[in-house]
Amino acid sequence: EIVLTQSPATLSLSPGERATLSCRASQSVSTYLAWYQQKPGQAPRLLIYDASNRATGIPARFSGSGSGTDFTLTISSLEPGDFAIYYCQQHTTWPPGATFGQGTKVEIK
Amino acid sequence: EVQLLESGGGLEQPGGSLRLSCAASGFTFSHYAMSWVRQAPGKGLEWVSGISGSGGTTYYADSVKGRFTISRDNSKNTLYLQMISLRAEDSALYYCAKDPIAEGAVGYFDPWGQGTLVTVSS
Numbered sequence: 001e002i003v004l005t006q007s008p009a010t011l012s013l014s015p016g017e018r019a020t021l022s023c024r025a026s027q028s029v030s031t032y033l034a035w036y037q038q039k040p041g042q043a044p045r046l047l048i049y050d051a052s053n054r055a056t057g058i059p060a061r062f063s064g065s066g067s068g069t070d071f072t073l074t075i076s077s078l079e080p081g082d083f084a085i086y087y088c089q090q091h092t093t094w095p096p097g098a099t100f101g102q103g104t105k106v107e108i109k
Numbered sequence: 110e111v112q113l114l115e116s117g118g119g120l121e122q123p124g125g126s127l128r129l130s131c132a133a134s135g136f137t138f139s140h141y142a143m144s145w146v147r148q149a150p151g152k153g154l155e156w157v158s159g160i161s162g163s164g165g166t167t168y169y170a171d172s173v174k175g176r177f178t179i180s181r182d183n184s185k186n187t188l189y190l191q192m193i194s195l196r197a198e199d200s201a202l203y204y205c206a207k208d209p210i211a212e213g214a215v216g217y218f219d220p221w222g223q224g225t226l227v228t229v230s231s
Contacts (some may be wrong), residue, residue, distance in 0.1 A: 034217040036154075043204055044154065047220035053230075055219060087154055091216030097170060098144075100154040100215045 002026055004088055004101035008062050012109040019075040021104045023088035028068045032092035035073045038103075039084045047086075048073065075106075092099055111135040113205050113222030117207055120228045125195050131205030132189040138182040139163070145190050146216060146229075147201035148168035157203070158190060163213060173199075195229045202226050 003026040023033065031051035031102055034045040046055040048064035051071060061076040075082055088101040117129040131143070144159040158179040159168040167179050178191040188205050203225050206218035 032182035034218070043223055044218075045221075046209070046217065049215075049217050049219075050211075051200065079181045089154070089217060093216075098156045100156070 002029060002090055002093060002099055004090055004099060006086075006088060006101035006104045007091065008104060009102075010100075010107060012104045012107050013078055014109045015078050015080055017073055017078050019073075019078055019082070019106055021073040021075075021106070023066075023071040023073070023101050024088055025071075029090040031067050032090055033064075033066070033071050033090045034091065035062075036087045037082075037084050039088065044087065046092045078106070082106065084092040111207065111220055113207065113220065115203065115205055115225035116204075116224045118203065118225030119225045120230065121195050122231050123196060123229055124213045125229070126191070127195065127227060129190040129192070129203055129205075129227070131222055133186045133188065133207070136207070137211070138186040139183075140211040142214040143188045144154075144206050144208070145179065145182065146204045146221070147199075148224075149198075150205070151153070152201075155201075159208075159216075160188070162181065162212065170191040192227070194230055195227075197229050200227060200229045222228075 035048040038044045138162045145157040209219040
């Protein structure tokens, strides 16, 4: 099973700052990696797919990069609504399965 | 607008059964693979099961294989998850989620429903 490790667990930043979130896979997933945002009490929302493609309606301040085992989600300038938990997910083993990282919480400093 | 509305959650005793439903609208349901993903309280996300658009192919996480059955009724635009032999560790918010690509299955999910809560406790 491919394990995804996200770091840091918590990122404390102020609005306007740049956020850099990391996701490392235990083996190569090529570019079959997605990122989701989850706010309290809400379902996850797809942000990025195939490592670097923004989903429909996602603002340009969100960008994804990486391939193989190391991936990054960057939020160029944090807005108040961006404080949330972010999950990465690999789908290189799909079908049959998909696995998620444990999440990174971006909180207001 | 795509909408996914889950129902059927509740409190069940260990060893019991529940059937979850996900009513879909706003897209041609039969053209898209669907999945169930769960989230235990305060925890991360775990993919549970997936099904092809036709319903002919199904997939399960090892943690639920043999206990959960995914199915769909394309005439009713509804996805199901039949859960038996429930365990305390099955307690979670269960989301249904749509594969974003028609006539295929890419294995990421967009959008998600709001979830239905399953609690397994005596």
